[in-house]
Amino acid sequence: MVVGKKINRVDAVTKADGTAKYTEDLLDDKCLVAKVLHSTIANGKVLSFDLEEAKKVPGVVKIITSFDVPDIQYPTAGHPWSTEKAHQDVCDRKLLNTRVRFYGDEIAAVIADDEIAADHARDLIKVEYEEYPAIFDMEESVNNPGDVPIHEEKPNNVIVKSNYEVLDYDEAVKEPGLIKVTGVYETQKVQQCHIENASSFAYKEAGKVVVVSATQIPHIVRRVCSQALGCDMGKVRIIKPYLGGGFGNRQDALTEPLNAFLTLQVGGRPVKLMYTREETFFGTRSRHAMKFYITSYVRPNGTFAAREIVAYSDNGAYGSHAHALVANAVNAFRMMYPVGAIKGVAYTVYTNNPTAGAMRAYGIPQIGFALEAHVDDIIAKLPNDDAISFRKKNMMQLGYVDPGTTITCHSTGLSECIDKGREAIGWDEKIEKYKNQTGDVRHGVGMGIFCYKTGVYPIALETSACRMILNQDGSIQLQVGATEIGQGADTVFSQMAAETLSIPFENVHILSQQDTDVTPYDTGAYGSRQTYVTGMAVRKTAESLKNKICDYAAWMLNKDRIDLDLVDNHIVRVGTNDVLISLKEVAMEACYSRTNSNHIAAEETHHCSDNTYSFGVCFADIEVDIPLCQIKVNRIINVHDSGTIINPQTAEGQVHGGMSMGLGYGLLEKMLFDPKTGRMLNSNLLDYKLMTAIDTPDLEVAFVEPKDPSGPYGNKSLGEPPVIPVAPALRNAVYNATGVAIDSIPLNPEKLFQEFTDAGLIK
Amino acid sequence: MAKQLITVTINNKLTELYVDPRESLADMLRNDLKLTSVKHGCDVGECGACTVVIDGENFDSCIYLAIWADGKSITTVEGLASLEGELADIQQAFVDDGAIQCGFCTPGFIMSTLPLLNVEEDLSREEIKKQVSGNFCRCTGYTNIINAIEHTREKIKNDRDSDK
Numbered sequence: 037m038v039v040g041k042k043i044n045r046v047d048a049v050t051k052a053d054g055t056a057k058y059t060e061d062l063l064d065d066k067c068l069v070a071k072v073l074h075s076t077i078a079n080g081k082v083l084s085f086d087l088e089e090a091k092k093v094p095g096v097v098k099i100i101t102s103f104d105v106p107d108i109q110y111p112t113a114g115h116p117w118s119t120e121k122a123h124q125d126v127c128d129r130k131l132l133n134t135r136v137r138f139y140g141d142e143i144a145a146v147i148a149d150d151e152i153a154a155d156h157a158r159d160l161i162k163v164e165y166e167e168y169p170a171i172f173d174m175e176e177s178v179n180n181p182g183d184v185p186i187h188e189e190k191p192n193n194v195i196v197k198s199n200y201e202v203l204d205y206d207e208a209v210k211e212p213g214l215i216k217v218t219g220v221y222e223t224q225k226v227q228q229c230h231i232e233n234a235s236s237f238a239y240k241e242a243g244k245v246v247v248v249s250a251t252q253i254p255h256i257v258r259r260v261c262s263q264a265l266g267c268d269m270g271k272v273r274i275i276k277p278y279l280g281g282g283f284g285n286r287q288d289a290l291t292e293p294l295n296a297f298l299t300l301q302v303g304g305r306p307v308k309l310m311y312t313r314e315e316t317f318f319g320t321r322s323r324h325a326m327k328f329y330i331t332s333y334v335r336p337n338g339t340f341a342a343r344e345i346v347a348y349s350d351n352g353a354y355g356s357h358a359h360a361l362v363a364n365a366v367n368a369f370r371m372m373y374p375v376g377a378i379k380g381v382a383y384t385v386y387t388n389n390p391t392a393g394a395m396r397a398y399g400i401p402q403i404g405f406a407l408e409a410h411v412d413d414i415i416a417k418l419p420n421d422d423a424i425s426f427r428k429k430n431m432m433q434l435g436y437v438d439p440g441t442t443i444t445c446h447s448t449g450l451s452e453c454i455d456k457g458r459e460a461i462g463w464d465e466k467i468e469k470y471k472n473q474t475g476d477v478r479h480g481v482g483m484g485i486f487c488y489k490t491g492v493y494p495i496a497l498e499t500s501a502c503r504m505i506l507n508q509d510g511s512i513q514l515q516v517g518a519t520e521i522g523q524g525a526d527t528v529f530s531q532m533a534a535e536t537l538s539i540p541f542e543n544v545h546i547l548s549q550q551d552t553d554v555t556p557y558d559t560g561a562y563g564s565r566q567t568y569v570t571g572m573a574v575r576k577t578a579e580s581l582k583n584k585i586c587d588y589a590a591w592m593l594n595k596d597r598i599d600l601d602l603v604d605n606h607i608v609r610v611g612t613n614d615v616l617i618s619l620k621e622v623a624m625e626a627c628y629s630r631t632n633s634n635h636i637a638a639e640e641t642h643h644c645s646d647n648t649y650s651f652g653v654c655f656a657d658i659e660v661d662i663p664l665c666q667i668k669v670n671r672i673i674n675v676h677d678s679g680t681i682i683n684p685q686t687a688e689g690q691v692h693g694g695m696s697m698g699l700g701y702g703l704l705e706k707m708l709f710d711p712k713t714g715r716m717l718n719s720n721l722l723d724y725k726l727m728t729a730i731d732t733p734d735l736e737v738a739f740v741e742p743k744d745p746s747g748p749y750g751n752k753s754l755g756e757p758p759v760i761p762v763a764p765a766l767r768n769a770v771y772n773a774t775g776v777a778i779d780s781i782p783l784n785p786e787k788l789f790q791e792f793t794d795a796g797l798i799k
Numbered sequence: 800m801a802k803q804l805i806t807v808t809i810n811n812k813l814t815e816l817y818v819d820p821r822e823s824l825a826d827m828l829r830n831d832l833k834l835t836s837v838k839h840g841c842d843v844g845e846c847g848a849c850t851v852v853i854d855g856e857n858f859d860s861c862i863y864l865a866i867w868a869d870g871k872s873i874t875t876v877e878g879l880a881s882l883e884g885e886l887a888d889i890q891q892a893f894v895d896d897g898a899i900q901c902g903f904c905t906p907g908f909i910m911s912t913l914p915l916l917n918v919e920e921d922l923s924r925e926e927i928k929k930q931v932s933g934n935f936c937r938c939t940g941y942t943n944i945i946n947a948i949e950h951t952r953e954k955i956k957n958d959r960d961s962d963k
């Protein structure tokens with residue numbers, strides 16, 4: 037068995053010895069340098085550029101402004117393209133924009149011989165603007181859109197408003213004896229902060245534009261570039277090398293379309309467009325800030341009769357992934373506790389903030405915080421329930437079919453996850469021990485649960501292709517369009533191939549590079565879909581390759597195909613398992629045979645038409661220093677049901693990383709903006725508070741592994757979910773420790789001071 | 800701007816080269832010597848991705864001028880493995896402990912651990928964490944990185960003890 041085994045990553049040595057080449061490491065010495073001029077107003081229009089001084093800088097090759105780009109509005113989201121117009125992504129930005137919509141909008145680009153000349157010339161460009169009042173608050177943007185809409189296509193600044201209702205809400209709330217609980221919960225805007233900045237370089241070769249880029253979605257970026265340039269898709273080639281983290285930010289076309297355009301402006305000479313950390317902060321994507329109004333009606337026996345949500349999502353200046361995130365959030369509001377009547381309304385709103393896009397778990401950390409905080413608020417009002425009993429009574433059960441999406445619960449280990457975490461953290465003893473505390477430093481425990489859909493079916497197309505080629509030595513080349521972005525995809529795909537082919541893991545060769553001219557099609561790394569969707573393509577291709585190998589062996593051995601199988605790297609007789617010949621011998625003959633040379637290869641597409649839920653829980657044990665407004669996390673444990681674990685080491689790594697990101701989300705991280713201008717105030721890694729080693733407690737992880745019947749190897753999503761339950765667990769632990777229920781994050785000292793003062797704990 | 804000649808030992812090799820006095824050590828290592836394990840994550844001394852060891856001490860090479868390196872000895876991650884390609888203990892521990900994901904922080908992180916590995920007195924987990932808190936990793940949550948450092952320190956200690 038290779039699946040389920042702890043195996044070191046296929047790329048670990050290359051990364052440890054420094055030979056792994058990332059985008060910038062592949063640069064040509066002769067590369068020109070492009071620098072983007074960003075707007076210094078948040079809302080308005082460029083009237084004119086004065087380029088005279090800038091052009092005089094020695095080394096400047098060309099300056100392109102928003103008046104020079106094609107009049108094409110294109111989409112950037114990393115979604116599979118919909119051939120139905122109504123479901124297509126919002127096309128609302130140009131390569132450079134004259135109509136400026138946030139502080140930092142891309143309005144011009146300088147191409148120069150070197151960095152210094154490009155920077156210097158950019159600083160000398162003078163811009164004349166017409167300025168409009170800027171709107172930074174999402175509710176304000178809906179209620180008071182002003183005279184000039186942010187995009188003329190959406191006069192009220194609402195990109196999409198959607199709603200749903202399950203059962204009759206108005207009827208349900210009439211039931212006598214219900215307890216009504218309301219709350220308003222807010223989550224902040226944070227950034228993905230992959231350590232490799234947004235970066236690409238582009239050149240022309242053989243009549244095509246080639247973009248080398250740190251992207252999660254090469255095949256989609258090819259389509260977006262072709263849309264932005266107005267050229268055929270085959271004229272664009274995207275190469276994705278090793279990549280320094282994505283977390284959803286790179287599930288969007290970032291620097292690539294402009295970079296492709298810029299190289300064409302200088303005759304196809306190589307041009308690099310590497311964003312600085314500052315530009316990556318405000319000029320790429322971020323997690324949507326959201327605000328939720330929740331009302332619940334609960335029976336005294338601890339079950340939901342009805343609940344309602346109104347959700348706002350701050351999309352910022354451009355559409356990007358737009359409504360998909362908050363729609364995901366209000367859907368999860370329904371799925372997590374599918375009990376009673378439920379209704380939801382969601383707004384995705386343009387504002388003059390930097391654009392939000394995809395980030396790990398796609399809208400669910402937001403609703404996860406709001407809903408799990410709300411559940412603890414409810415429990416506080418119930419006579420006979422506690423955090424665990426209430427959740428277990430109301431949470432999703434096996435066989436649930438979501439009425440909105442038809443996604444079915446094919447397996448669940450959530451109840452076992454809760455039991456395991458409860459035991460590990462010592463929940464029951466601690467709940468007793470932490471009762472009735474006084475004094476400055478108080479302890480608390482808290483929990484949060486989640487459900488997470490594995491792929492994007494049926495909301496969008498799920499498709500994935502895989503190719504395998506048999507080498508002469510019996511090893512194989514495994515090629516996928518799915519991307520390794522640090523999560524360990526290449527390693528688990530290799531395990532899957534070895535498992536199904538029944539060959540040694542070392543005999544599977546995979547390149548951590550995608551090239552749209554070579555690699556099979558896949559939509560890429562997002563939504564924790566790859567082990568599930570691409571995994572199925574790998575399995576299908578391995579079965580097909582195995583079949584072809586056995587066919588050839590049958591010819592070679594002059595036996596019936598039906599009697600042969602490939603087991604443990606050898607062709608064996610079915611039934612007796614007698615070894616007949618090694619795979620290597622078959623492979624050699626297949627390649628070099630003078631009578632029947634056959635280059636054995638297989639390629640299959642998996643068009644996925646199923647989905648499933650993964651689940652999990654976080655338990656946190658913390659201490660709160662009330663006067664210092666500090667939280668110390670003493671223990672934190674995540675327990676996950678992601679179905680069969682393909683590789684315990686990479687799985688644990690995913691959970692660690694998600695927990696760390698969840699801790700940052702709950703405790704520290706927040707993008708700050710100047711309220712007057714909209715300029716980002718902390719666009720650097722000192723003022724933006726990322727978790728460091730010293731901030732991070734030792735992270736504890738456990739799994740329960742019900743085999744999911746719909747997953748290729750019983751597996752379900754794992755990459756994104758670990759981030760979800762952490763922030764609510766922390767918030768509920770603070771509530772448990774202090775009696776103060778805080779309805780927004782991060783729980784940083786500034787917020788704690790305000791809340792503890794309001795509650796009278798700090799005088 | 801006129802270039803200046805510096806003499807510097809890089810990964811045990813004495814090297815002479817002309818550098819722009821405005822150039823950072825990170826750029827010199829990456830551009831002039833193709834030591835691309837030295838990563839740019841921020842260019843202003845915040846993330847640690849560019850960490851190299853200079854005369855036994857770890858530095859952010861993005862905020863260290865190339866000309867300051869004159870006469871000094873510099874090690875990058877390319878200088879750790881043996882000539883035959885056998886990984887150094889700390890590199891192997893990063894591999895075995897699952898301390899590597901995207902790998903972008905890895906070379907800088909490994910270089911930051913080097914001064915800690917041979918410290919003979921006991922270091923608590925907290926002390927180790929503090930020492931490497933100048934290096935960000937967005938992927939791993941640090942737990943396995945700290946494990947890798949502890950395991951390497953144990954191995955080095957055992958090797959030292961058996962030599963005695």
Ligand code: FES
Nearest residue numbers: 840842844847861
């Ligand atoms: S690149 Fe030098 S510290 Fe970030």
Ligand code: FES
Nearest residue numbers: 901904936937938
């Ligand atoms: S492994 Fe990705 S930043 Fe550390």
